[in-house]
Structure formats: structure tokens, C-alpha cells
Amino acid sequence: MAVVSDTKTPNLRCLKAAFLAMEPSNCLISLARRTSGGSLTEEVQNFILELCVNSSDISCNLSYMMNILKKVIVEAESTCEVVVEGLYEQFAKIALLQVYVLRREENRILKKISFFLPSGIDDRSSQRNLVVSLYCSLNLLEGDTGCALWPSCLFLSEFILSYPKLFSDKVCFEVGSGVGLVGVALAHVGASKVILTDGDGSTLENMKCNLELNHLRSGKVQSRYLPWEFAAESELLKYEHDCVLGADIIYDPKCVPHLIEVLRMLLKSKRTFILPEEKEASVAYLATVIRNKETFNYFLRAAEEAHLSVMDITQDWQPLNLLPYMLSYDRTSVCLYRIS
Ligand SMILES: C[S@@+](CC[C@H](N)C(=O)[O-])C[C@H]1O[C@@H](n2cnc3c(N)ncnc32)[C@H](O)[C@@H]1O
Structure with a gap:
């Protein structure tokens, strides 16, 4: 498995900040592409999975995470040789959670x-x-x-x-x-x-x-x-x-x-x-x-x-x-x- 870098690298720091600010998925994918020089490398996929999605408080932002995971998977499938398995697993887990977790009434x-x-x-x-x-x-x-x-x-x-x-x-x-x-x-x-x-x-x-x-x-x-x-x-x-x-x-x-x-x-x-x-x-x-x-x-x-x-x-x-x-x-x- 590719090593996941921490957020000391400026581009990865931007990617993490964009995720936390809930930037639209197309903006996030553009930043991710910029980070890895074109297509989403295994390292960037792992970064998004582990240091963005898995380290967040998932109860607040389930739909956002689903959307991001979906976009990352589609992008990785169409442009990369390797798609990180954990992305699919986490997508399925969150999809299931979304059914059970009550969403905030006020949206x-x-x-x-x-x-x-x-x-x-x-x-x-x-x-x-x-x-x-x-x-x-x-x-x-x-x-x-x-x-x-x-x-x-x-x-x-x-x-x-x-x-x-x-x-x-x-x-x-x-x-x-x-x-x-x-x-x-x-x-x-x-x-x-x-x-x-x-x-x-x-x-x-x-x-x-x-x-x-x-x-x-x-x-x-x-x-x-x-x-x-x-x-x-x-x-x-x-x-x-x-x-x-x-x-x-x-x-x-x-x-x-x-x-x-x-x-x-x-x-x-x-x-x-x-x-x-x-x-x-x-x-x-x-x-x-x-x-x-x-x-x-x-x-x-x-x-x-x-x-x-x-x-x-x-x-x-x-x-x-x-x-x-x-x-x-x-x-x-x-x-x-x-x-x-
Ligand atoms: C477009 S929002 C901007 C909110 C915030 N300043 C920002 O930039 O994110 C306009 C704000 O002005 C407030 N506002 C509009 N008309 C108002 C009025 N007649 N009296 C007091 N506040 C009003 C709204 O409740 C709202 O919070």
C-alpha cells in the first residue's frame, strides 16, 4: 500500500482544508489532480480515504462524504491503474450508515x-x-x-x-x-x-x-x-x-x-x-x-x-x-x- 503523507506538503494541506470546508466535489477532484500531477495516484486516494474521510466526524457530513467517495472512485476508475479497495469499503459503510443515522432536521x-x-x-x-x-x-x-x-x-x-x-x-x-x-x-x-x-x-x-x-x-x-x-x-x-x-x-x-x-x-x-x-x-x-x-x-x-x-x-x-x-x-x- 502506498504511504499516506501527512498534511505538511502544501498541496495535501490544501486538499484536507478543502475537504473540511466542504468544497464542491469537482473543486476537490481538481485539487487532488493538481496534487498528484494529473490522475489520482494511489497515494492521493489513500490520503483522501485516511486523512480526510476516515479521520472526520462522519455523523455530520454523510452525504458529502458519499459524494466525495463516489467522485474519487469514478475518477480513479477512469484514469488510474489502481483503485484503493478501502474507498469501496468506506463508500458501502457510509451508505449503510446513512440509512440509520438521523439527519439534522434543519438541513x-x-x-x-x-x-x-x-x-x-x-x-x-x-x-x-x-x-x-x-x-x-x-x-x-x-x-x-x-x-x-x-x-x-x-x-x-x-x-x-x-x-x-x-x-x-x-x-x-x-x-x-x-x-x-x-x-x-x-x-x-x-x-x-x-x-x-x-x-x-x-x-x-x-x-x-x-x-x-x-x-x-x-x-x-x-x-x-x-x-x-x-x-x-x-x-x-x-x-x-x-x-x-x-x-x-x-x-x-x-x-x-x-x-x-x-x-x-x-x-x-x-x-x-x-x-x-x-x-x-x-x-x-x-x-x-x-x-x-x-x-x-x-x-x-x-x-x-x-x-x-x-x-x-x-x-x-x-x-x-x-x-x-x-x-x-x-x-x-x-x-x-x-x-x-
Ligand atoms: C446574504 S446574507 C449575508 C450574511 C453574512 N453577512 C455573510 O456574508 O455570510 C444577508 C444577511 O442580512 C440579514 N438581513 C437582511 N435584511 C435584513 C434586515 N432588514 N434587517 C436586519 N438584517 C437583515 C439577513 O438575515 C442575512 O443574515
Whole structure:
């Protein structure tokens, strides 16, 4: 049997991270091919079997594992001389298990997102890898948008991890936080307080689960119910935040006026340092994929009317690529705006 390498090899490290993040099977197969120089060698098949599938908590991700095993088997059968026997055995075992194991009612899956942090980027941590566990939804059609993982929140998290000094020791307030990934990144870079908010009850419950999963249910990271339509200035300003964040929150024209009003109120916050005249205005960082130009232009017009300045900083403040294994994530589709 071919020896199974550990994850010290960069390509195998990417392959394992892609598996844990539950990247689509075609992306995983592409990475596997890249690792073994074309076809899936016996070594790569063994790696997927032993260090991905067999070493995972199988009760959470049975269908994903079945799908991956099936794709690996089909690929190996069509391009390799040897197909590792264990792949068939494990496929049959999981197929049987799937019949008996009760699936989570809400159709949530557990993804593990690994950020590959280069050394020196993060003085506060000796870890080279930040791994965030997140319950996400596959079900986007039934009002579950806040429980999915969107490219903008991956981008904003990369931005936070790439420029930790912008956020360390700061009070950070996020609107429309969804799964809560941005909050985990903020906690990692040493934000003094993080307030995550969302206007959808089930999204907020899922976010709380995710914070617990990542050991962040402390006073430092809080989650709050905040529908933009009913936000009150006195409530928003009591946190004395330094900065505001948002990922993929500009998409519904009906919500745009309420979102602008929330941003206007939040950006009024001024923290007083030592002397009262030493006041620093809040800024907001919004990451977004512009899916509908009209809606985005509407947002820009409404921001101008509210005397908010919106600056595109996508090119000047490029984050590092901390998710090199995530082939399904198109970073070029995301824009980053600084609002003040
Ligand atoms: C596309 S999701 C993005 C979630 C997360 N920021 C991310 O990037 O993964 C939009 C989020 O905004 C929230 N949202 C939408 N309309 C809202 C409103 N009127 N008030 C508060 N939150 C709202 C949704 O519940 C959802 O969590």
C-alpha cells in the first residue's frame, strides 16, 4: 500500500482544508489532480480515504462524504491503474450508515474553514492556521440566506486577518452577520468587543450555535437581534463602537433605505479618547458582490443623500489570499467599500 503523507506538503494541506470546508466535489477532484500531477495516484486516494474521510466526524457530513467517495472512485476508475479497495469499503459503510443515522432536521451542515495565516501577520497568535467551525445551510430557497456562507464574508474575514491592526483593541459592530464568521475573525485579531447583529431570528440562533462551537460565547463577542427597520439610535450608540462591518447586505432594494439609516446612525458614534476633543469618527467596511447594478446604484444615491461618503478600496486594500484551497470562492467578484 502506498504511504499516506501527512498534511505538511502544501498541496495535501490544501486538499484536507478543502475537504473540511466542504468544497464542491469537482473543486476537490481538481485539487487532488493538481496534487498528484494529473490522475489520482494511489497515494492521493489513500490520503483522501485516511486523512480526510476516515479521520472526520462522519455523523455530520454523510452525504458529502458519499459524494466525495463516489467522485474519487469514478475518477480513479477512469484514469488510474489502481483503485484503493478501502474507498469501496468506506463508500458501502457510509451508505449503510446513512440509512440509520438521523439527519439534522434543519438541513444544516458543519463546515470547517481554515485560514492559512502566514507567519508574522498575526503577532497575537503563534498559530499558523485559524480553523472556524460553522453550521451552514444548504437550503437557500426557504429564507435561510443568513445561514449560508457568502463570498463577501470570506473576503471581509480575509481583510480583517490581513490588516489586524485596523481592528485590534477596537469595538466592532457588524450588521447582517449571518453565520458569524466575521465575528470570529475579529475576535482572533484581538478586537476588544464584537457585537454581531441580524434581523432574522433563526439566523441569530444559528449564529449563537456557531459562536459556542468556536468557544466565543463570552462577554467579548455578543449577538443581538437587529432588524434595520426598527433600529433606534440610542440603542445603536450605546456600544460606543469604533467601526462597523457588513458583508453581502446590499441586495434587497426594499431594505436599502433602512440599511442606510442604520449606517447613518452607527457612523455618528464617536469615541472619546483621553481629551474630549480627541474624537475619532467611526468608519464602516462593507464587502459586497454587486449582483444587481440598479440596486447598488440606489444604495450609492441613498448614501449620498444621507451625507455618507462611500469609497471603493478594493484595489488599494487587497487582502491576502488566506483560502488558497477554496476553488469555489471567487474573490474577484467581491468589492470592498469604506464608508464614513
Ligand atoms: C446574504 S446574507 C449575508 C450574511 C453574512 N453577512 C455573510 O456574508 O455570510 C444577508 C444577511 O442580512 C440579514 N438581513 C437582511 N435584511 C435584513 C434586515 N432588514 N434587517 C436586519 N438584517 C437583515 C439577513 O438575515 C442575512 O443574515
